Amino acid sequence: xxxxxxxxxxxxxxxxxxxxxxxxxxxxxxxxxxxxxxxxxxxxxxxxxxxxxxxxxxxxxxxxxxxxxxxxxxxxxxxxxxxxxxxxxxxxxxxxxxxxxxxxxxxxxxxxxxxxxxxxxxxxxxxxxxx
Numbered sequence: 001x002x003x004x005x006x007x008x009x010x011x012x013x014x015x016x017x018x019x020x021x022x023x024x025x026x027x028x029x030x031x032x033x034x035x036x037x038x039x040x041x042x043x044x045x046x047x048x049x050x051x052x053x054x055x056x057x058x059x060x061x062x063x064x065x066x067x068x069x070x071x072x073x074x075x076x077x078x079x080x081x082x083x084x085x086x087x088x089x090x091x092x093x094x095x096x097x098x099x100x101x102x103x104x105x106x107x108x109x110x111x112x113x114x115x116x117x118x119x120x121x122x123x124x125x126x127x128x129x130x131x
Contacts, residue, residue, distance in 0.1 A: 016127055 002008065044052075044061045051060040069075050079086045103119045106112065113119070 012125060013127060 041061055044050075044059075049061065051058060053059070076090065079089050099117070103113060103117060107119065
């Protein structure tokens with residue numbers, strides 16, 4: 001085990017800042033890419049270009065359709081009319097945030113957890129920057 005020194009804490013802070021900068025750079029690059037791709041797709045469409053090849057690289061304008069549930073009650077009702085359909089399209093989802101809250105309350109109050117639940121602890125070092 002290494003001693004906690006000002007140098008180690010400074011290295012930790014440096015790595016944390018680097019991680020945050022890298023994430024921001026990746027988020028910014030994705031936003032730039034998404035905008036550029038949208039503009040390029042729109043321009044290819046306007047020019048009637050389905051695909052083109054430049055320097056041996058093929059560029060193809062494509063579109064993929066994705067479903068979006070806008071009325072969960074109506075969709076659930078439709079799925080419920082057929083057991084196979086219900087099982088194919090609807091899955092129960094655990095409400096993790098609510099479970100975390102319940103488990104923390106139980107641990108803090110020395111209460112037993114409900115059957116089927118356990119917990120783990122994520123350990124980390126919080127850093128508070130001066131304003």
